[in-house]
Amino acid sequence: MLARMKQMMKKEFIQVLRDKRTRFILIIPPIVQMLVFGYAANFEVHHVPTVVLDYDHSQESRDLLSHFTASSYFSVQPPAADATQLHAVIERGGAAVGIEIDAGFARALRKGQPAPLQVIVDATNSNSALIAAGYVSQIASGFAQQYQRETMARIAPQWVAILPSVELASRPWYNPDLLSRWFFVPGIVGSLTLVLVITLTAFAVVREREIGTLEQIMVTPIRPAEFILSKTLPFFLIGLFDVSLIAVVGSLWFEVPFRGHISVLVLGAVLFLLCMLGVGLLISTVSATQQQAMVTSFFFIMPAITFSGFGFPISTMPHWLQLMTYASPLRYFLVVLRGSYLKGVGMEVLWPQMAAMAALGLGLLTVAILRFHKSLD
């Protein structure tokens, strides 16, 4: 039995490694995707193109605008001549934020009245609009506070010392510079592995069905369980190799710290790969051709990533969708990845995730093997 399995696996490795294209697929695209996604997947809002319109032409209005020019959050474009031009720039996408200071801005300030500042935000992407609007209000209130202090210093310098203010001392744990890349890189390790292992496994088995070797093998003394084991074990090892490759490239290139214990991450990867092999096998049992396998895996991969918390936080999903996320193995692996990379926590925190992946993996593999038996008839 062992001799048969050894031969089966040897054949699998010869097939994978002999084909130049497969060899390439196992190494280059994961690295390239890691690098590209690492740069692209970013929630930070920087250098937002901003157009300004100043009807007031006062010392104060220029002062306020200079706060925007000085900030790296905004990239201030040549000023607009009138409101129509400002709207046109935003409409054609030349700017995402428009700041309009009406005449009388300085006069209102000097009188101690609320000075209106009109801000237009292109909210097509509501998330970055929200963040940009937040930055605008931060700058505006900073300007107001500074103006108050300056006015106070001029008319009643003795009061400045007791002017009340709240100073925020926020300490972002685990990611002190709030780099969203630190959040994404571990996630990319998980989602790339998911796509790679599922498609490779599903395709490898379906290909045997398609070229007729599956039927041929079933008339040899090899048992279905031996076949499945020796068919998936190589992809398990390849998956492990790819996880390590992506993880190393990701953390070295993007300088994401690894604070946890490597054995915890490896255990998580092993359990996650079990789930992925199960899914890949399951897809192969319902597909007669590689084309069908491709479509079927697409239907699994998209939701598995969407409901994993890779991009959209699970906590903001409606309750019934949150329940669905428990079915995505990636959800658990992401917690293990981020926990190991950023938080440095170990099994004492991550054991529920490990248990969930182990249960899902065993369940998926069992169903896949049962289905595989049926699909042979």
Place this chain on the structure above:
Amino acid sequence: MKDALPAAIEVKGLTRSFPGVLAVDAISFDVHAGEIFGLVGPDGAGKTTTLRMLAGILPPESGSMTLAGVDVVRDPERAKHALSYMPQRFGLYEDLTVEENIRFYADLFGVRRADREPRSLQLLQAAGMSEFRTRLAGRLSGGMKQKLGLVCALIHHPKVILLDEPTTGVDPVSRRDFWRILYELLAEGVAILLSTAYLDEAERCHRVGLLHQGNLLFCDTPANLKAGMPKAVLVIASRDTRNARKLLIGAQGISSMVIHGDDLRLVVDDAHTRMGPLKARLDAVPGSYDSMMQVEPTIEDLFVDAVGARDVAHG
């Protein structure tokens, strides 16, 4: 061929249906060691279904099958060791070499290396493929691939060999090699069951079973089958066979007419009494035929007459 030895393949009342079709209808036959048995029939007759059931990859609905004394349904794992099954398209790994394919199947059957090498050399030589050992299977011609399939299927010295239309789409040279290998195998005491749509190949089998719509119509040696045919075959040579055929429609005693190249083949109930009236009918149109003579019936005549179909494949 029929001696005291137990049959290598024994099939009794084998039945299998698919939704809407009774593919194999309670057929029974047996094949002895040292014998080539041909299952003949048009597409959809149930040949592949029968072979797949014998190979243990399709469970039968009812009936029993034993291969080399092992019950296929009850003990499929033991049956597999004695068995070799070659489907219409043998599953080869095109990205492995000829040698690697052979080794792969040898190892799945647990063939020892010391046995494997001489066996593989002998089979490759018989197939005329000795110089292609290191070539990728994907780069072989269709006939070569089929022969490599046969080599892989025979590497473990099977006692029973099931071949499903092994020579369909194979060039004449490879076909000849194929049959030579099969005859050489008989010396090892194997039993060969093959299906074919080529009726000329049926004549090369020791015994033939005619399968039609899941039923076994005849089962005997080609000679006995032909001798036992109660009807006679007439061949009419004509430059316009279509016209000759038209002239004979409605004539008495004809049970079938098939155009075969420049000949029109008739199956009639009695040659002596029918030839005169038939000739007279053709003479009504001068030059409508050149000659008419009685010939020995072939398996094809028998089959066409039995099935009454005109779409039987020609060899």
